[in-house]
Amino acid sequence: MKYKYDVTEDKKVRVIIDTDAACEADDPFAIVHALLSPKLIVKGIVATHFNEEGSVYKSYDEIATILSAMDLNVPHFLGQRGSDDTELSEGAGFIIAEAKKESDKPLFVLCQGAITNVAAALKRCPEIADKMTVIWIGTHGEAPYKAPFREFNAGNDIEAANFVLSSNVDLWLVPSLVYTTVHIGIAEIERRILPCGKIGEHLFTNLVDYNMSEHAGWTKGESWSLGDSPAVALTLNPDAGRYKLCKAPKVAGDTSSEADENARIIRIYTDIDSRYLLEDMIAKLELFTGSDI
Secondary structure, three states: OOOOOOOHHOOOOEEEEOOOOOOOOOHHHHHHHHHOOOOEEEEEEEEEEOOOOOHHHHHHHHHHHHHHOOOOOOEEEEEOOOOOOOOOOOOOOOHHHHHHOOOOOEEEEEEOOOOOOHHHHHHHOOHHHHHEEEEEEEEOOOOOOOOOOOOOHHHOOHHHHHHHHHOOOEEEEEEEEHHHHOOHHHHHHHHHHHHHHHHHHHHHHHHHHHOOOOOOOOOOOOOOEOOOOOHHHHHHHHHHEEEEEEEEEEEEOOOOOEOOOOOOEEEOOOOOOHHHHHHHHHHHHHHHHOOHH
């Protein structure tokens, strides 16, 4: 990607994207945004499982489709096959290996689904906890909070969620009350993203196909929440949202946030600057494909 600006080396960071990319339609937007951002050195992308048989392989295939549409070659790996997978996956192993590397650039792991891969990495190699920052799109946030719905990412592996929440890793949590507010109309996606080459067409078609499918009963009809994109925006600019330092919640069986007086203090975001997030993503897509010329 060639822009008329650059980012100084001291501000660049290493990134691993951990994503259930084939789950529905918002992960691909976040992946593309990260790949197009000069500040982010994307070291690899790890596929994450979700609530379908063979889902980790579907996520892996979607990652490959995105990279092909962008004509980019980025290492990508299969993660844990499910919440009960006890064998260390290639993806979890990659997280460990990258965390152990000597580098003057901080490592951020952007978790856009179940946090199984990070939990597996931390269980196998606890000493990497102080070598990375994990930004997780998940949970209902600060406790106590009764679940208004089953929070998908935490609910897909509650054991892993509670393990990471109680671990020593630096954790920035983006809960449901925040990630559901990144609204964009499908008409805007058609008008501004569809013209952006092969990747713009894929982003639009993938979303519209899902929106018209039997799986999309929860959607609103002609809008979407790009709920995974805050992980990218906050890596680019941690001040793109406001946060509180408070006790980590414990995720209950119904994904409610339960209080634990002995819990550690983590960063929990309370809002996100959607204007910055969406405009930055779209501008980079336009510049990448030349669709604004």
